[in-house]
Amino acid sequence: MKAVILLSGGLDSSTVLYQAASQGYECYAISFDYQQRHRRELEAAKAIARCAGVQEHQVVSFDLRQWGGSALTDEAIDIPEYRSLDQMSQNIPITYVPARNTIFLSFGLSYAEATGAQRVYVGVNALDYSGYPDCRPDYIQAMQTVFNLGTKQGREGKEIAIATPLINLKKTAIIELGNRLGVPWEETWSCYTGGDEACGVCDSCQLRLAAFAELGLKDPVPYALRHEAIGA
Amino acid sequence: MKAVILLSGGLDSSTVLYQAASQGYECYAISFDYQQRHRRELEAAKAIARCAGVQEHQVVSFDLRQWGGSALTDEAIDIPEYRSLDQMSQNIPITYVPARNTIFLSFGLSYAEATGAQRVYVGVNALDYSGYPDCRPDYIQAMQTVFNLGTKQGREGKEIAIATPLINLKKTAIIELGNRLGVPWEETWSCYTGGDEACGVCDSCQLRLAAFAELGLKDPVPYALRHEAIGA
Numbered sequence: 320m321k322a323v324i325l326l327s328g329g330l331d332s333s334t335v336l337y338q339a340a341s342q343g344y345e346c347y348a349i350s351f352d353y354q355q356r357h358r359r360e361l362e363a364a365k366a367i368a369r370c371a372g373v374q375e376h377q378v379v380s381f382d383l384r385q386w387g388g389s390a391l392t393d394e395a396i397d398i399p400e401y402r403s404l405d406q407m408s409q410n411i412p413i414t415y416v417p418a419r420n421t422i423f424l425s426f427g428l429s430y431a432e433a434t435g436a437q438r439v440y441v442g443v444n445a446l447d448y449s450g451y452p453d454c455r456p457d458y459i460q461a462m463q464t465v466f467n468l469g470t471k472q473g474r475e476g477k478e479i480a481i482a483t484p485l486i487n488l489k490k491t492a493i494i495e496l497g498n499r500l501g502v503p504w505e506e507t508w509s510c511y512t513g514g515d516e517a518c519g520v521c522d523s524c525q526l527r528l529a530a531f532a533e534l535g536l537k538d539p540v541p542y543a544l545r546h547e548a549i550g551a
Numbered sequence: 552m553k554a555v556i557l558l559s560g561g562l563d564s565s566t567v568l569y570q571a572a573s574q575g576y577e578c579y580a581i582s583f584d585y586q587q588r589h590r591r592e593l594e595a596a597k598a599i600a601r602c603a604g605v606q607e608h609q610v611v612s613f614d615l616r617q618w619g620g621s622a623l624t625d626e627a628i629d630i631p632e633y634r635s636l637d638q639m640s641q642n643i644p645i646t647y648v649p650a651r652n653t654i655f656l657s658f659g660l661s662y663a664e665a666t667g668a669q670r671v672y673v674g675v676n677a678l679d680y681s682g683y684p685d686c687r688p689d690y691i692q693a694m695q696t697v698f699n700l701g702t703k704q705g706r707e708g709k710e711i712a713i714a715t716p717l718i719n720l721k722k723t724a725i726i727e728l729g730n731r732l733g734v735p736w737e738e739t740w741s742c743y744t745g746g747d748e749a750c751g752v753c754d755s756c757q758l759r760l761a762a763f764a765e766l767g768l769k770d771p772v773p774y775a776l777r778h779e780a781i782g783a
Binding site: 377379380385411416417419421426434 | 609611612613614615617618619620643647648649650651652653654656657658660661662664665666684685687689690693694696697699700701702703705706
């Protein structure tokens with residue numbers, strides 16, 4: 320059985336890939352170069368795909384800077400730093416990229432149908448960082464209906480199922496799962512900035528650092544700063 | 552009020568653009584270079600966008616040949632020719648591109664949210680050529696739910712509505728509508744092949760030629776052949 324895995328190269332999607340592989344799926348990874356500020360994550364995605372022994376890894380390129388609207392695709396918008404978990408969860412953050420997961424899942428669906436895959440894995444998480452609208456269960460359910468109605472396979476009753484194994488897990492539980500699966504954390508990249516080292520102070524870095532700290536573990540990724548304000 | 556219009560440069564989407572403009576919308580056109588065999592349609596899209604006086608025209612580039620799966624994205628698969636309307640409507644045709652409209656609508660949604668548009672117009676049609684699963688009303692309704700749940704605007708109750716003014720129109724009715732709106736047919740391109748002249752024998756050419764013929768009108772686009780078997 321084949322599965323498509325949306326792979327950003329971050330902690331969550333890497334864990335998802337390792338889980339799909341451990342369940343015996345022949346894995347087809349797909350990553351996106353959308354001219355994001357942190358395109359460095361694509362190097363991580365390639366390394367993780369290699370480590371996990373995927374069947375194929377597609378990198379799809381397009382340019383979401385064409386209309387921007389997010390701190391990740393518009394250099395004029397600053398990436399928030401040093402925010403508390405409370406601050407992060409109050410509003411949909413400026414790092415939200417309009418319709419990004421809908422675009423990603425659409426390509427994943429296309430790839431799955433062309434490849435004959437029965438599942439599309441995505442590492443969305445609705446708990447730790449619930450700000451993004453396109454990470455929530457009702458949204459995923461709506462996309463599943465699109466998968467069923469908008470494809471040849473779906474119309475023929477051969478469902479391509481969206482799998483979201485992390486959707487209700489805390490970041491600490493994801494790390495524990497990844498540890499059991501042997502995810503090489505040192506190859507992953509979560510930071511929203513594009514430097515040689517992770518910044519340590521953007522929302523993504525802080526959530527990750529806080530979770531490792533809560534577990535009494537050291538995150539092996541090199542950080543410029545280790546703020547660790549949250550949960551430390 | 553702003554509207555995003557998915558513009559392929561064909562007869563249907565050009566009519567939709569002219570209709571949105573006639574209704575007073577500030578029009579933001581979006582076209583897709585997905586390395587389709589008939590990329591020549593992008594020249595038509597640019598010409599039509601210019602003629603219609605759009606506010607902005609975005610061309611998004613990506614490569615659906617990466618996984619193919621369609622006669623439009625895989626040179627090894629022949630484009631069907633000389634098919635009757637009956638033959639066309641029996642099965643989902645090989646010119647179906649996996650999840651193409653889902654990808655297109657996702658980008659349209661992203662562009663609409665970043666631009667502050669309230670509508671996304673798409674020229675899908677469920678009547679004349681009902682083979683494509685992603686042209687049917689139930690699919691469009693599912694995408695509307697995705698639009699509502701998967702965006703910041705949608706979660707805040709500011710709906711981005713998918714408008715499908717042609718979904719229940721016959722091709723002849725679309726041409727009559729386009730004539731009333733002043734669509735410059737000579738600038739449009741519907742053919743699935745990429746030559747200097749339209750082929751005249753692919754499904755798309757034949758449907759178009761048959762509709763013009765049924766109305767007693769001459770299609771001003773140059774054709775290599777004019778089969779006109781259907782409805783002529």
